[in-house]
Amino acid sequence: MFAEVIVNRPTHYHPPAGADPLRGDTSRLVTYTYRLPERLQDTAAVGHLVQVPLGASTALGIIISLTDMSPPNLPPDSIRDVAEILDPLPVVTPTQIELAHWIAEAYLAPLSQAMRLMLPPGLEARTFMVVSQAMAPASLEGLTGEESAALRLLQGHGRRVRLDTLLNQIRAEDPEAVLHSLAERGLAEARYTLVPPKPAPPRLQYVRLLADDVTIKAALPRLGHASKQADALLILARRTGAPLTLTELCESAGCTEGPVRALARRGWVEITERRTLVVALPGAETAELGRAPQQAVALSALLDRDAPTELGDLLRETGVSLAIVAALEKKGLVQRIQEPPLVLLNLPADSILDRVTELRGAGKQRAVLEALRDTTGRVWVGGIYAQAGADLGTLQELAERGLVSLHAEEYERPHPTGPEAPPRLTLEQEAVWRQIEAWVGLQQAGREPHVALLHGVTGSGKTEIYLRTLEAILAAGQRAIVLVPEISLTAQTVRRFETRFPGRVAVIHSQLSLGQRYAVWDRVRRGEADVVIGARSALFAPLSRIGLIVLDEAHDGSYKQAEPIPLPAYHARETAVALGRLTGATVLLGSATPDLVTYYHATQGTYDLLELPHRIIPGTQQPVPKPPSVQPSLPPVRIVDLRQELRAGNRSIFSRSLQEALCQTLEANQQAILFLNRRGAATFVLCRDCGYVARCPRCDVPLTFHRMSTPGGLICHHCNHREPTPKHCPDCGGQRIRYFGLGTERVEATVRELYPEARLLRWDRDTASGPDHERFLQTFVDHRADVLVGTQMIAKGLDLPLVTLVGVISADTALYLPDYRAAERTFQLLTQVAGRAGRSPRGGRVVVQTYNPGHYAIQAAAHHDYGGFYRQELAFRRRLGYPPFSRLVALRYSSDDAYHCHAEAEHLGRWLTTEIQRLRLQADLIGPAPCFFSRVQGRYRWQIVIRSPDPMPLLSDVALPRGWRVDVDPDSLL
Ligand code: ADP
Ligand code: ZN
Numbered sequence: 001m002f003a004e005v006i007v008n009r010p011t012h013y014h015p016p017a018g019a020d021p022l023r024g025d026t027s028r029l030v031t032y033t034y035r036l037p038e039r040l041q042d043t044a045a046v047g048h049l050v051q052v053p054l055g056a057s058t059a060l061g062i063i064i065s066l067t068d069m070s071p072p073n074l075p076p077d078s079i080r081d082v083a084e085i086l087d088p089l090p091v092v093t094p095t096q097i098e099l100a101h102w103i104a105e106a107y108l109a110p111l112s113q114a115m116r117l118m119l120p121p122g123l124e125a126r127t128f129m130v131v132s133q134a135m136a137p138a139s140l141e142g143l144t145g146e147e148s149a150a151l152r153l154l155q156g157h158g159r160r161v162r163l164d165t166l167l168n169q170i171r172a173e174d175p176e177a178v179l180h181s182l183a184e185r186g187l188a189e190a191r192y193t194l195v196p197p198k199p200a201p202p203r204l205q206y207v208r209l210l211a212d213d214v215t216i217k218a219a220l221p222r223l224g225h226a227s228k229q230a231d232a233l234l235i236l237a238r239r240t241g242a243p244l245t246l247t248e249l250c251e252s253a254g255c256t257e258g259p260v261r262a263l264a265r266r267g268w269v270e271i272t273e274r275r276t277l278v279v280a281l282p283g284a285e286t287a288e289l290g291r292a293p294q295q296a297v298a299l300s301a302l303l304d305r306d307a308p309t310e311l312g313d314l315l316r317e318t319g320v321s322l323a324i325v326a327a328l329e330k331k332g333l334v335q336r337i338q339e340p341p342l343v344l345l346n347l348p349a350d351s352i353l354d355r356v357t358e359l360r361g362a363g364k365q366r367a368v369l370e371a372l373r374d375t376t377g378r379v380w381v382g383g384i385y386a387q388a389g390a391d392l393g394t395l396q397e398l399a400e401r402g403l404v405s406l407h408a409e410e411y412e413r414p415h416p417t418g419p420e421a422p423p424r425l426t427l428e429q430e431a432v433w434r435q436i437e438a439w440v441g442l443q444q445a446g447r448e449p450h451v452a453l454l455h456g457v458t459g460s461g462k463t464e465i466y467l468r469t470l471e472a473i474l475a476a477g478q479r480a481i482v483l484v485p486e487i488s489l490t491a492q493t494v495r496r497f498e499t500r501f502p503g504r505v506a507v508i509h510s511q512l513s514l515g516q517r518y519a520v521w522d523r524v525r526r527g528e529a530d531v532v533i534g535a536r537s538a539l540f541a542p543l544s545r546i547g548l549i550v551l552d553e554a555h556d557g558s559y560k561q562a563e564p565i566p567l568p569a570y571h572a573r574e575t576a577v578a579l580g581r582l583t584g585a586t587v588l589l590g591s592a593t594p595d596l597v598t599y600y601h602a603t604q605g606t607y608d609l610l611e612l613p614h615r616i617i618p619g620t621q622q623p624v625p626k627p628p629s630v631q632p633s634l635p636p637v638r639i640v641d642l643r644q645e646l647r648a649g650n651r652s653i654f655s656r657s658l659q660e661a662l663c664q665t666l667e668a669n670q671q672a673i674l675f676l677n678r679r680g681a682a683t684f685v686l687c688r689d690c691g692y693v694a695r696c697p698r699c700d701v702p703l704t705f706h707r708m709s710t711p712g713g714l715i716c717h718h719c720n721h722r723e724p725t726p727k728h729c730p731d732c733g734g735q736r737i738r739y740f741g742l743g744t745e746r747v748e749a750t751v752r753e754l755y756p757e758a759r760l761l762r763w764d765r766d767t768a769s770g771p772d773h774e775r776f777l778q779t780f781v782d783h784r785a786d787v788l789v790g791t792q793m794i795a796k797g798l799d800l801p802l803v804t805l806v807g808v809i810s811a812d813t814a815l816y817l818p819d820y821r822a823a824e825r826t827f828q829l830l831t832q833v834a835g836r837a838g839r840s841p842r843g844g845r846v847v848v849q850t851y852n853p854g855h856y857a858i859q860a861a862a863h864h865d866y867g868g869f870y871r872q873e874l875a876f877r878r879r880l881g882y883p884p885f886s887r888l889v890a891l892r893y894s895s896d897d898a899y900h901c902h903a904e905a906e907h908l909g910r911w912l913t914t915e916i917q918r919l920r921l922q923a924d925l926i927g928p929a930p931c932f933f934s935r936v937q938g939r940y941r942w943q944i945v946i947r948s949p950d951p952m953p954l955l956s957d958v959a960l961p962r963g964w965r966v967d968v969d970p971d972s973l974l
Pocket of ligand 1: 458459460
């Protein structure tokens with residue numbers, strides 16, 4: 001018996017002599033034939049994971065067909081044996097094999113890469129790369145630089161190393177190709193194991209307060225770093241008797257005069273002048289001074305008071321000269337005393353602790369302790385971070401002082417309770433559902449499946465439609481895949497599926513540990529779950545009998561796999577449509593802001609269009625006798641022209657309208673969301689004197705300033721490179737370093753300033769990761785915070801009834817990026833964010849701040865006018881021949897060498913131009929040109945964009961030179 005196998009390894013194309021080296025490559029789609037040894041013949045089936053020999057080493061493969069006939073064009077003794085079946089059950093379904101072929105064709109990807117999308121999670125993590133023992137020096141000849149470097153890395157790891165670890169360490173455009181060529185030379189070998197990883201849940205950090213109030217009170221002044229100023233201040237504050245002299249204070253604080261003088265400059269203490277005092281000695285009498293009247297005057301003035309008198313005052317008051325006083329002293333009647341400078345406290349007692357905290361830089365630690373004071377038991381750290389503006393470093397310092405304890409605990413999502421009865425549909429939902437119900441019926445009868453765009457504003461009841469359809473599909477004995485943009489951000493939606501169909505839903509979280517992910521995958525493979533919910537890759541769960549595929553928020557950018565994630569750059573929406581065709585499943589694409597191309601298909605009849613134009617007033621979840629009413633209007637949006645604010649002299653990042661609205665919202669004890677699509681405190685750091693801007697040394701993009709980050713400084717949002725903020729300009733040495741732009745941290749700081757009593761949560765990728773997202777959300781839902789400040793993450797499908805104000809700090813952040821989808825993305829984002837307000841009978845409003853109040857994307861979003869936006873944007877696309885009037889394919893090249901990168905791009909560009917003419921294709925090129933992000937992680941990037949109604953004839957058999965990446969229907973041209 002023979003098996004046709006897709007081998008998990010790229011193949012290299014060797015063009016025949018004399019042929020065009022860039023044409024005729026069919027190696028992408030190559031499969032291999034192996035013989036099945038007797039012992040495997042009974043078990044082997046389509047979809048099995050096997051180990052096969054390949055060249056000098058071994059590879060993983062998937063059996064895609066079995067036959068008894070020996071392949072006609074292969075000499076029988078050249079056919080090698082399948083070495084092993086690695087898992088007793090097939091790992092992919094026959095449908096998935098078809099889907100892999102579709103992906104390879106549609107995205108110009110190697111079949112092996114397409115197949116890999118469907119392999120069990122963690123397969124690679126359990127693969128080991130081994131250095132070959134027999135390493136003849138001859139075999140080292142002719143290694144490329146990258147190959148020798150990889151070999152050294154491999155040797156450095158000793159006997160063996162996990163493949164995924166190694167792949168992360170190799171610095172090359174295509175690390176796998178490098179390893180494979182080592183394997184082909186017999187220098188290294190991959191060993192496969194398929195022990196399922198242990199499904200350990202991920203862990204969350206918790207903190208617990210250990211100290212009581214008294215201990216905390218004693219500890220507060222000692223938090224933070226050492227500060228002589230703080231020490232001196234504390235000594236002064238505790239002093240009860242006579243004032244301390246400067247020398248005494250310095251002695252007890254163990255410091256020089258410097259810190260005390262610094263305190264004086266801050267105005268927190270006063271240092272008195274050095275003075276000379278005069279005092280009458282006991283027993284002195286003026287009677288003896290009959291012949292010296294001036295001396296008598298001076299002495300009697302002194303005797304009139306009991307305290308020492310300052311010399312200057314005495315002289316002024318009595319009009320005597322210094323000589324008179326000296327004479328009195330000589331007679332032993334008075335004494336002059338030199339009084340040293342004294343240090344006097346100039347602060348109210350209740351502000352000492354604040355100042356000490358400030359001096360010792362212990363503000364965060366104190367805030368943490370104060371936040372913890374109201375808690376009992378262990379608390380999740382994320383909430384404390386948000387409340388106290390602290391980070392792990394802060395908590396660790398407190399733990400070292402024994403004030404708190406830190407520990408990690410495994411986190412399991414709570415199991416949903418259910419089942420929950422579905423509500424009665426509204427009239428609009430009813431109409432939509434009747435259509436779908438008809439299709440689902442036809443589908444059971446084996447008729448052509450439908451792809452439908454479900455266009456409905458946020459809160460119009462789309463999810464309820466998915467649930468209803470799902471119920472029908474399950475009742476018919478079929479299964480379903482539900483895709484959501486990102487699980488942790490759509491926890492509420494996921495929860496609704498789980499409660500409606502308890503026990504039947506498998507959730508594929510991005511936060512699952514590898515072992516857990518494998519366990520879920522295996523559960524689906526064994527048919528133990530009927531509904532798979534997850535992000536993009538859940539589409540490749542090994543589910544059989546698929547009757548429904550849902551994409552929620554179908555316009556979302558996360559559905560497109562893109563760099564730097566390994567190829568193929570598939571789009572989950574198009575792939576879902578393909579999977580629907582292969583399986584006969586109904587496909588529902590739900591969105592309030594469908595992407596232009598999808599909507600165009602729907603208007604052209606390629607897809608069906610279903611509309612839910614009105615919002616449901618929630619709060620009536622129970623089945624009600626009458627279908628619940630729909631609210632005709634979405635929240636009113638007010639556009640604020642920031643240029644006018646400037647002209648009116650308002651330089652704050654909050655316009656007057658937004659300040660007013662925020663104030664009213666807080667007074668009414670309702671919640672607000674402030675949205676800004678940018679993390680950090682300032683966008684960039686600039687020298688006012690010479691114009692120097694701090695840039696990432698590897699990516700050449702401006703670095704972003706983060707106040708909170710440790711060690712406190714600049715971060716590259718491309719590659720995470722970090723460096724401290726410069727104290728003076730590295731170019732000109734100038735001192736006038738300024739921060740420009742605006743990020744979420746700045747917004748947070750400003751709100752804290754304007755509304756110190758408001759409870760604030762900042763939610764972005766700097767404050768939340770992993771399972772934190774769900775906790776953040778819950779904190780806000782439970783109204784334990786009043787204001788949520790965040791990036792686009794908060795724009796996703798949250799249902800927050802108490803939110804009555806949404807403020808968009810700047811609508812312009814994405815508008816002028818050089819990308820043909822900039823307007824579309826701006827419109828989508830603003831509409832989604834605006835949809836967060838007023839999801840309750842309390843109503844709500846939206847304030848959008850912008851420098852471009854007239855732009856059609858902003859205007860349309862403000863009027864909730866999808867149709868208006870669609871018409872204008874479509875006209876623009878038609879004029880410039882952008883999708884849907886063409887398709888784009890981006891070819892990207894990157895290299896360490898700027899010159900080489902440019903030359904390579906020009907070279908391929910010329911070849912493509914010639915080919916387009918030779919084949920008489922309707923196509924043109926945009927570029928070659930450097931990418932907008934022209935350098936990432938030290939590598940220069942160039943791109944060529946092909947624009948054509950059908951780019952496939954030009955590209956399908958092109959052997960792109962090494963280093964090129966192809967992105968069909970790119971999501972962005974940056
Ligand atoms: P979308 O998915 O379009 O944002 P949802 O399905 O989440 O809309 O519905 C918005 C709100 O209205 C939710 O709170 C949901 O529970 C409620 N809802 C949806 N359909 C109904 C209905 N037929 N009867 C009562 N409440 C409903
Ligand atoms: Zn960088």
